[in-house]
Amino acid sequence: MIHITPTMAIDESEIELEFIRSSKPGGQKVNKVASAVQLRFDVLNSPSLSDDVRERLIDLAGQRVTQDGVLVIKAQRFRMQDRNRQDAMDRLIELIRKAAEKPKRRRKTRPTLAAKRRRLESKRLRGETKRMRRPLPPSED
DSSP states (O other), rough: OOETTTTEEOOGEEEEEEOOOSSSOTTTTTTTTTOEEEEESSSOOOTOOHHHHHHHHHHHHHBOOOTSEEEEEEEEESSHHHHHHHHHHHHHHHHHHHHSSSSOOOOOOOHHHHHHHHHHHHHHHHHHHHHHHHHOOOOOO
């Protein structure tokens, strides 16, 4: 079991790890060693996630989620498989933690009476400035 939050855990059987060749430049062993990790986690069919967490996770992951609802994380930062595996797992856990946080509801605010008065006063002054720029009407002498 992988513990995400105190109330949420994911079974390790829900995560698929595949070792692939890294696309980064390397030395003589670049075409021999599969040190990069591709982690796959089925978000849509995971029994560990609630519906609201599932929706937020899909939104947060963006293009990393396939059409079938599978989250794909590719880790190739390090040269060693174990560190890339741990990096991929850490990124998955962090993503699920962010999705588990409920966003705060926005409270509508209204401008204060003083702010309304300041706004109207500045509009009045601006109008006065524009009125002063107008040409004077022709005088009848």
